[in-house]
Amino acid sequence: MKNKIQELALAFEHQSQEIKTLTDLEKVRLHFFGKESPLNIILKQLKTLTPEERQKIGQEANQLRNHMTEVLNKKREELNDQEWKEKLAKDKIDFSFPGFALPLGKLHPLNLVMNEIKTIFRELGFLIVEGTEIETDEFNFQKLNLPLGHPARDMQDTFYLDSETVMRTHATNMTARYLTNVADNSHDNEVPTLAVLSAGNVFRRDDDDATHSHQFMQVDGFAIGPKISFANLKWVLQSLCQRLFDQEVKIRLRPSFFPFTEPSVEVDISCFKCRNENHGCEICKQSGWIEILGAGMINEQVMSLNGLNPKTTTGLAFGVGIERIAMLKFGVNNIRAFYENNLKFLEQFRFYGM
Ligand SMILES: [Zn+2]
Known part of the structure; x- marks a missing residue:
């Protein structure tokens, strides 16, 4: 063994x-x-x-x-x-080998501007809503003081889906919806207070050119209460423009007409580019002022049409085209650039707002 x-x-x-x-x-x-x-x-x-x-x-x-x-x-x-x-x-690592860029996504410039505006109004206490893009004729027109046959409807060529349904021509449709809703839910003699910003796509039968598109983005806001005055409107507009451009910009109001506001104003800002030195620049077309948005006090007729008492409830309203703001902010002179999905164009906004 x-x-x-x-x-x-x-x-x-x-x-x-x-x-x-x-x-x-x-x-x-x-x-x-x-x-x-x-x-x-x-x-x-x-x-x-x-x-x-x-x-x-x-x-x-x-x-x-x-x-x-x-x-x-x-x-x-x-x-x-x-x-x-x-x-x-x-597995030897070659540290001299060139690196690869990660294909990181980035928000579209229109969404960047949209988000910036939403943030400003959220901080001012507004409720932010998107609402519906397909709307009844009633909420898109009639309750906003645009009855059938009203000549002002010619201002907006509309996509009708049927005789009573449209692709919304403005985000103001949500103003009518919220006013009606708040009226339905308030008690007698109670004056409701509410501030809402409606943001999203709107549609018009425009021929597309350098400054027009059949689909574009809009924010439309309003605030109602017992003592909302024109001074409040001016403050809201001033706050918005200074936050969007810079603290130095001044606003100028010119009389205008919109069916849903009275009085109505066209809002200009002092040119943030040239500050009107040397008699202006390309952006302000040598005038020193840039047309930026429309606003006004909610028309008494609109209050009544939505079931509110215009004697006790007053309100301010405004509408802003996102494309126009984006074109001004980024110095883009053709609106179509935003819709062509050209990566060379879109990638220029990679670091904006970071
Ligand atoms: Zn200028």
Whole structure:
């Protein structure tokens, strides 16, 4: 039996020297340590021996087992090390290799302006709504003092879906909806207070050219309450224009006409580009002023049409074209640039507002 242990030791010595890979190592380990390994067979036969022999052979068998374990562990460490080194050599990082830009998305310039305006009004306490793009004739026209056959409807060529449904021509449709809603839900003699900004797409049957598009974006806001005055309107307009352009801009109001406001004004801002030095620039067309939006006090007739009492409830209203603001802010002179999805154009706004 002692011979068998020596034979086994020799066989192990020989086979372990042949190990070149971790797979070889596993094969050798299974051969010498598996259930049916020669060493196990020897250990099983120990019980047939005398106690003295059993102790001696047992000791030798254990020594061999410890030796084999040690050799294999050492070998495994060497092989792991070698494998790791080979991997590192293969995966060598070339720090001089040029980097790749990540294709990061960015908001469209119109959405950037839209979000900026929403933020300003949210901070002023307005409720921000989007509303519906398909609207009834009633809320798009009739409740805003534009009855059937009213000549002012000619100002807005409309996409009719049927005789009573239109693609909304302005975001003001939500003014009618909110006024009606607040009137329906207030008690007698109660004067409601509410400030809402409606933002989204509007549609007109315009021929597309450098400054017109059949679809564009608008924000339309109003505030109602017991003591809303023209002074409040001026303050709201001034706050908006200074936040949108810069703190130095002044506003100028010119009388105008809109069916849903009375009085109505056209709002100009002093030119933020040339500040009217040297008699103006391209943007203000040498006038020093830029036309920017329309506004006014909510027409008494509109209050009545929506169920509110115009004697107690007054309100201010305004409408802003997002494309016009974006064109001015970014110095874009063709409205179509916003709709052509030209990446070279859109990527110029990558860092705006960051
Ligand atoms: Zn100018």
